[in-house]
Amino acid sequence: MIRRSEDQWRELFEAHARSGLSVAAFCREKKLSANYFSLRRRQLLDESAKPKAKPFVAARVSALPLLTVIEVQAGAVRLRLPESVPAGWLVELVRGLSHADV
Numbered sequence: 001m002i003r004r005s006e007d008q009w010r011e012l013f014e015a016h017a018r019s020g021l022s023v024a025a026f027c028r029e030k031k032l033s034a035n036y037f038s039l040r041r042r043q044l045l046d047e048s049a050k051p052k053a054k055p056f057v058a059a060r061v062s063a064l065p066l067l068t069v070i071e072v073q074a075g076a077v078r079l080r081l082p083e084s085v086p087a088g089w090l091v092e093l094v095r096g097l098s099h100a101d102v
Helices: 006-019 023-031 034-049 087-099
Strands: 058-064 066-073 077-082
Touching: 006 023, 006 034, 023 034, 066 087, 077 087
Parallel strands: none
Antiparallel strands: 058 066, 066 077
């Protein structure tokens, strides 16, 4: 089997779209497996739909009169937590926020 780069696969998908042929006919002509062609197309479409970078969660410690707080911001959500919050809990919170659609 010939190993192709992602760009080469995308070129094949574009060539197929321009050809007007069915997947089976196009793959016969190019000597490709129709099942593998369809699988790669689904995989690359799924990859392109995923976000490229993980969201950024900002956290900072600020001193307010009589209270030191940790401020966590993810998108429009801003949380102010007392500095006494256990570090492990805060790590899990930030990890959860970085995977959430905020």
